[in-house]
Amino acid sequence: MSEMLLSELTTAAVGGPIKNYVRATSESEIIEAVKTADEAGEKLLIVGGGSNLIVADAGFDGTVVHIASEGIRDLEVPACGGANIRVQAGHNWDAFVQYAIDHEWVGIEALSGIPGTVGATPVQNVGAYGAEVAQTISSVRTWDREKRAVKTFALSDLDFSYRHSVLKENTVNGSPRYVVLTVDFQFTFGTLSAPIRYAELGRRLGVEVGEHAESRKVRETVLELRASKGMVLDADDRDTYSTGSFFTNPIVDESVREQLPADAPSYPATNAAGEVLEGKIKLSAAWLIQNAGFDKGFGLEGDSQQIAGGRASLSTKHTLAITNRGEASADDLMAIASAIRDGVKESFGIELVPEPVIVGTGLAK
Numbered sequence: 001m002s003e004m005l006l007s008e009l010t011t012a013a014v015g016g017p018i019k020n021y022v023r024a025t026s027e028s029e030i031i032e033a034v035k036t037a038d039e040a041g042e043k044l045l046i047v048g049g050g051s052n053l054i055v056a057d058a059g060f061d062g063t064v065v066h067i068a069s070e071g072i073r074d075l076e077v078p079a080c081g082g083a084n085i086r087v088q089a090g091h092n093w094d095a096f097v098q099y100a101i102d103h104e105w106v107g108i109e110a111l112s113g114i115p116g117t118v119g120a121t122p123v124q125n126v127g128a129y130g131a132e133v134a135q136t137i138s139s140v141r142t143w144d145r146e147k148r149a150v151k152t153f154a155l156s157d158l159d160f161s162y163r164h165s166v167l168k169e170n171t172v173n174g175s176p177r178y179v180v181l182t183v184d185f186q187f188t189f190g191t192l193s194a195p196i197r198y199a200e201l202g203r204r205l206g207v208e209v210g211e212h213a214e215s216r217k218v219r220e221t222v223l224e225l226r227a228s229k230g231m232v233l234d235a236d237d238r239d240t241y242s243t244g245s246f247f248t249n250p251i252v253d254e255s256v257r258e259q260l261p262a263d264a265p266s267y268p269a270t271n272a273a274g275e276v277l278e279g280k281i282k283l284s285a286a287w288l289i290q291n292a293g294f295d296k297g298f299g300l301e302g303d304s305q306q307i308a309g310g311r312a313s314l315s316t317k318h319t320l321a322i323t324n325r326g327e328a329s330a331d332d333l334m335a336i337a338s339a340i341r342d343g344v345k346e347s348f349g350i351e352l353v354p355e356p357v358i359v360g361t362g363l364a365k
Helices: 027-039 093-102 199-205 215-228 254-259 285-291 302-308 330-348
Strands: 018-024 044-047 053-055 060-067 072-074 083-088 137-144 149-154 178-189 251-253 266-270 276-283 312-314 322-324 357-359
Touching: 018 027, 027 044, 027 060, 027 137, 027 178, 053 330, 093 215, 149 178, 199 215, 251 254, 254 276, 276 285, 285 330, 302 312, 302 330, 312 330, 322 330
Parallel strands: 018 060, 044 060, 053 357
Antiparallel strands: 072 083, 083 178, 137 149, 137 178, 251 276, 266 276, 312 322
């Protein structure tokens, strides 16, 4: 048994001991570590920044490969009219966003402040403030564990949709068939952002949805918005000890809208290309949670404190994040999540779906 704990590798700071821990700092080390585990018949868990992962308090009885490869390279594709960039899977995502803005590459500025690594972003098609990585990714190179060979997915092969990809579809309990090695992006050049697609961000920037703003100002504003919601990592702020948004925004049939209160927000549901999905709408998980009676800080005081002893709660800044208040276990986080899921289902008939990868534990049945 290694001395490493999963609580040391995850932003929620929960998770027990690891049987075999390998930190892989290059593409070759990633492939070798995965091959060694597979040949030994070991269970395999891939960890990047640990910002979308909750593992049981009992730990992981197998090999954890910690992806720590770094590097950004301009592929210099002739006559492409933009920048074609390859990034190593373990590179810090937000550092890459800053690097892109510094080099006047346009398209990911609204994704500032998201914790984790570049390699994790295509797996669940990471998105925020109206932007998704699917809008700039051109291909993803992976190690195919079944065929024991490198496999490259073109954009059209990745099957991107809301918080989904073919990579996620082929991942079970944090153990993927396809281990991401590098991610290729295609950017246009400029100092102005991609069109603003999120109303709250547009208001803060003083522009209409569909208009552009200075990319640096977009990043600055997004970081301010995320920090106000406890969504930027800060060692001194317990509201940031979480997996970020714990539940995805439900995509439901339009007919469900009639069953909800008139003030319940809903939005057109779109695919990764921004095309509207006919007959579908997207609801706000945060609104559903709050209007089912779960306020910010739920779990800290009153009757709700009995659920997890005050060790875990909803963020005091935002109703989508379930936070570790200092001594929480994975089971504590699951208890709060279960109470919220059940309460929303009872109030509105809609079952919220967890966004993070959950290994060895889970919400109550």
